[in-house]
Amino acid sequence: MNKTAIAVLTGLLALSAQAENLAVVGGYVHTLSEQGSLENATVLIKEGRIQSVGQNLPVPSGYRVIDASGKIVTPGLIGAYTSLGLVEVGSSAGTVDASYKPRDYSPAGAALDVSYAINPDSTLLPVSRIEGFTLAATGMANTQTLFKGRGAVISLGDGDKLIKPGAFMTVSVDNHGADDMGGSRAALWPELENAVQEARSRKGKPLSAAEEWHGSLSKADVNALLAVVSGDMPLIMDARRLADIRQVLAFKARYPDIRVVLLKATEGWRIAAEIAEAGIPVILDPEPNLPYSFDQLGATLANAGRLSEAGVAVSIGVETHNLRLATQHAGNAVANGLPWQDGLAALTINNARLFGIDKEYGSLEAGKVADLVVWSGDPLEVMVAPEHVVIQGEEIVLESRQTKLRDRYLELDQDKPMSYVRP
């Protein structure tokens, strides 16, 4: 899909013409924009977009008012690295679209494209959105290939789900990646170098079916990598130990055009300044602080805070079924040194920038798509929850399969079998 088509998809198409106009009034609004955080502020939403944000804004007639006084208002949260829409039940329950066994079409995995696989009826979407997540980057989890294919950004609203196909490509250069490539980084890195070289040799021109091709990658894989080597599609590189992160920095130095993103970066704190210097953002889960393998010995809860202090843009939200726990993850990063505002940015604007959707999403600014959450308190606190969630300008019902199960079983003393109880 070319850039123009993506622009259309990410823009007007996504918004419902019938969205009502809303005024979110009186909240402590964290805009994540240059406006900063505003007490007792109002957010006006018109035709699915943010019309204006400010203190003492009059509410135009015809706008439905959401009272946010005493509450906290943030942009909708963005899952940074998930498999939402690709998996319903992970184990022993049939098709899992987040997994792939290598076949001839895409031996290197680059040509895989999750945008065809998203299931908008997945129960994971309501479970996540009622906890404040309005968008998510979603991609393959297990492929046993060099690349994990093209991921997408999806909306968790009731409108169009696919916000940006081809939003990122992933490659693992950690122990797992090495294991998939024959058991050694000595094989993994030359294979990666070769893939990049073959893609670069095309100078942006896709291979046609009729064209002769003597490279080692499949045509489909080469064509999928063109957007990576041109810098249009970020390359997410999963690296954990210091040595691997150094290799990623060297890779970035060799190919400055490639938009490299680090994933996990467990020992990133050891060279935080260099990561910042290279302008590489990091997606991480702040909580794993144990030496799970010999490439994660330096794991610490302080990683996110130390990276951020050095100037690295940190993103949080590496989960699928429990993406909703990313607020807790960010809170624990804050408890261990990450500034609170950076914790919120790690769930919103940083993620929008990383996936190139920050013109439309990630902050509360006039003109952007109206994805917004009203929280009962500090969203990084474990006892706090959303009270209102607005996606693409529409307030969603805070309901999921789980809340229905809850409501059915709140009273156990029933005259009839439980299947007759319809909450």
Added chain:
Amino acid sequence: MKQNSTHRLLVLAAVSAGLLSACGQQAKPEQSALVEIDKDPYPSTYQPLPAQATLITNVTVLDGKGGRLDKGAVLFKDGKIVQVGQSIAAPEGATVIDGEGKWVTPGIIDVHSHLGVYPTPETKSHSDGNEMTNPVTAQVWAEHSIWPQDPGFRRALAGGVTALQILPGSANLVGGRSVTVKNLPDRTIQDMKFPGAPYGLKMACGENPKRVYGDKGGPATRMGNVAGYRQAWADAQDYQEKWEKYRREHKEGKNPTPPKRDLRLETLAGVLDGEILVHMHCYRADDMGTMLDLMKEFDYQIASFQHAVESYKIADRLAENNVCSAMWADWWGFKMEAYDGIRENIPMVHKANACAIVHSDSDLGIQRLNQEAAKALGDGQRAGIDISRAEAWQWLSANPAKSLGIYDQTGSLEPGKNADLVLWSSDPFSTYAQAERVYIDGGLAFDRQDPASWPVQDFELGQPGEGDVK
């Protein structure tokens, strides 16, 4: 102790035989000494840390059994709680800590951990938690797998965990014995065993056993699982009777041959004798319903269902049957039997007056069990279930201690109990609260303010990040 009493019995038998012949009475066939099984062959060698008399004042106290004191005080000395009150005079020589803005709670007890049996680093060489060679392996003991150098113990300590139950995994119908330990690992596993704690037995319902054994001769179905438990209990009853007959005949003066020891049946019979507590991995409400009848059929008690993702569907029956549920706050969906997980499970079980426990089953979750309780509390409150913080702390210490059979020693802040407690930097139902000081038997096991004092496991010495914030 058991060794000693067995020896004493042997001596007594020899002496009485000698007396009888000295009196010149008719010689009876000589009776062999009664064979008794030592029930504690790997006894605890736990030594508490040096303890200083300590008074924490001006602090919010949750006593762990539902009570709360604002601006209260806690005094402990010689490893025991001395007093909990509004205002306590400092005894001479006591360390006095001003707890302004801070909270004190009993230490957290995690009833579901695999630390040491599935330690980090997670190498294959360290994978010692599931004896996947037979569906019923009651003969194996988790303590014989535990690696006390697991860095996870020290991480859990920083989260306020003072005691934990370590279980075998859930691959088998009967996985083996669990063990309760103090969170103070030392050179051998015996050094951390909780003195006087009864053994547990790990059992498992549902998907895991049938997945593991479906292609290995079964069970391949849930009905196969149940047939497996029933046969195991029937065999244990038979074994129990053989030993009862042996003891009865010996008491009658006969000279019976003791039954051949069967380690598998010995553990199962220990459950039927009420000496070993059953902790059963079970997700679905219907699976738990079947287990409630199974325990009646063979006359034993299930102490707890572990994971118990659907306990909210049968909380009333769990209360009637006096079975605890050890639960996560919000894990769900990773397999079919976890698909109906809801965030209000814990408060809904509590509301039905059933015993609710927050557990981890995770080397990360165990570091933040207070946050798991907080999430459950918040979700319950939003669903209209009115529970206080003080009541909710029962999920973390009193109820776990009861289910492990150690509530007479720990699990609440009461005079005479072990001084297992945590001083939190703020309200422990907040994401930002941290365990500042963790005391086990009155000894300061963790002091966040003093990095030089932090324990470092052998594995982490000489590695990147040694002694760092974790």
